[in-house]
Amino acid sequence: MNEQLDSSKFRFAHLADCHIGGWKEDKLKELSIKSFEKAINKIIDEKLDFLLISGDLFNTAIPSVDALKQVALSLRRLKENNIQTYIIPGSHDFSPSGKTMLDVLENAGLCINVYKYNEITKKLEITYHQLPNQEKIALTGICGLSGGLEKLLYEEISNKQEIENLPNFKIFLFHTLLTELKPTTNDWEKVPSEPLSLLPQNFNYYPGGHPHFIHQKSTPERPLIAYPGPLFPNNFKELEELKQGGFYICDVDPNNKITLTHTPIKLKETISLNINANEKTSEQVAEEIKENLNQLSIENCIVTLRVAGTLKAGKASDISFKKILENNKAYIILKNTSKLKTKQFSEIKIKEGTIEEVEDSIIKEHIGQIEIPDIQLNENQELLTTQLMTSLNKEKLEGEKNIDFENRIKQDLIEIFNLRDVFEEW
Numbered sequence: 134m135n136e137q138l139d140s141s142k143f144r145f146a147h148l149a150d151c152h153i154g155g156w157k158e159d160k161l162k163e164l165s166i167k168s169f170e171k172a173i174n175k176i177i178d179e180k181l182d183f184l185l186i187s188g189d190l191f192n193t194a195i196p197s198v199d200a201l202k203q204v205a206l207s208l209r210r211l212k213e214n215n216i217q218t219y220i221i222p223g224s225h226d227f228s229p230s231g232k233t234m235l236d237v238l239e240n241a242g243l244c245i246n247v248y249k250y251n252e253i254t255k256k257l258e259i260t261y262h263q264l265p266n267q268e269k270i271a272l273t274g275i276c277g278l279s280g281g282l283e284k285l286l287y288e289e290i291s292n293k294q295e296i297e298n299l300p301n302f303k304i305f306l307f308h309t310l311l312t313e314l315k316p317t318t319n320d321w322e323k324v325p326s327e328p329l330s331l332l333p334q335n336f337n338y339y340p341g342g343h344p345h346f347i348h349q350k351s352t353p354e355r356p357l358i359a360y361p362g363p364l365f366p367n368n369f370k371e372l373e374e375l376k377q378g379g380f381y382i383c384d385v386d387p388n389n390k391i392t393l394t395h396t397p398i399k400l401k402e403t404i405s406l407n408i409n410a411n412e413k414t415s416e417q418v419a420e421e422i423k424e425n426l427n428q429l430s431i432e433n434c435i436v437t438l439r440v441a442g443t444l445k446a447g448k449a450s451d452i453s454f455k456k457i458l459e460n461n462k463a464y465i466i467l468k469n470t471s472k473l474k475t476k477q478f479s480e481i482k483i484k485e486g487t488i489e490e491v492e493d494s495i496i497k498e499h500i501g502q503i504e505i506p507d508i509q510l511n512e513n514q515e516l517l518t519t520q521l522m523t524s525l526n527k528e529k530l531e532g533e534k535n536i537d538f539e540n541r542i543k544q545d546l547i548e549i550f551n552l553r554d555v556f557e558e559w
Contacts, residue, residue, distance in 0.1 A: 142266075146184045146381065147382075149189065149341065153191050153192060175396060177210065188221050188276065196234060219247050219272050220247070223276070224308065226276075227279070248273075281325050304338045329352070340381075404437070406439070410441060412442075413442070431463040435467070442474070443476060444476065449475060524545040
């Protein structure tokens with residue numbers, strides 16, 4: 134037993150953004166669940182006092198039966214070891230009607246949802262956890278909502294001063310990206326966020342969730358705010374950048390000073406391979422991929438393969454990824470070719486002007502390069518191109534299901550090509 138543990142008054146774990154069930158690939162879906170199970174094993178082995186989950190335990194409000202079963206079994210193991218789980222819903226945990234599977238887990242006695250907000254009085258209720266030494270820890274928090282709508286809940290809290298003045302060791306769980314903790318990279322510059330002042334003051338620890346990065350910050354009014362990052366990477370880019378997930382183990386000493394230890398959860402090695410396709414033929418790119426895979430030790434590893442650039446000759450479809458990637462010993466290979474392009478059009482000369490003027494100029498200059506059999510469509514190519522660009526540039530809304538997003542785009546295309554009568558006949 135180390136010196137830090139000996140001097141701890143109590144210890145707890147902080148998880149967030151597990152997104153169980155989020156991957157469509159079965160192998161990665163399984164790793165997501167196994168990561169949760171491994172974290173639970175660590176918490177039990179370390180004999181921690183309790184567990185905090187700051188939102189997005191599941192990737193959807195209605196997870197699969199298998200995902201729900203495995204999570205329930207893990208939470209039950211915690212309960213059997215006298216380790217209580219405290220949780221708040223994240224933006225992925227809620228259905229459009231406001232329902233959450235966390236209610237089922239709470240009713241089964243497997244966790245306690247500390248987001249208890251009285252819609253009439255606008256008061257936040259406090260949940261207490263009693264330590265073996267009879268000290269009571271005060272817990273509360275605000276859920277995460279799609280589109281950052283939880284901001285309204287913070288603004289309406291009527292007993293804010295009352296909870297700020299509680300004499301207990303206090304923990305406030307939240308699921309919101311805070312501006313002051315946001316990375317300065319371009320990827321995060323335009324991501325919506327809320328100011329740190331949104332959180333009530335004088336809590337000892339603010340366990341956060343929602344943004345998938347590891348970060349912590351201390352201020353006089355809010356001693357320690359922390360994001361543990363995802364428990365397991367939830368998309369291609371996160372696998373590339375993070376390689377693995379993890380969580381915090383928090384040690385609190387007799388003076389209420391908190392020491393955070395980020396505990397990685399690593400089940401598989403992740404290897405990232407980037408291929409530059411610029412000025413290469415499709416055959417050359419295919420050969421380069423094969424050579425790189427042969428040189429790497431990828432057995433039982435997760436491999437991310439990103440191919441980007443503009444081919445000198447050939448099409449992206451000429452690269453037989455299925456043939457290239459077969460008979461390998463990797464655990465799984467994921468490929469991303471979203472930035473792989475073909476020199477199908479003549480060189481585009483960019484002119485000065487607003488974005489709209491440049492787009493309009495490019496459309497006018499290159500319209501007609503692709504022959505469309507329908508004469509009427511050829512005559513309206515300029516208008517159709519503009520309408521298609523507008524429609525296909527739409528982004529998936531926060532919390533919007535994939536099927537709803539796809540249907541919204543399909544409905545736009547039906548209107549653009551005037552196909553309503555055709556679909557009605559079907």
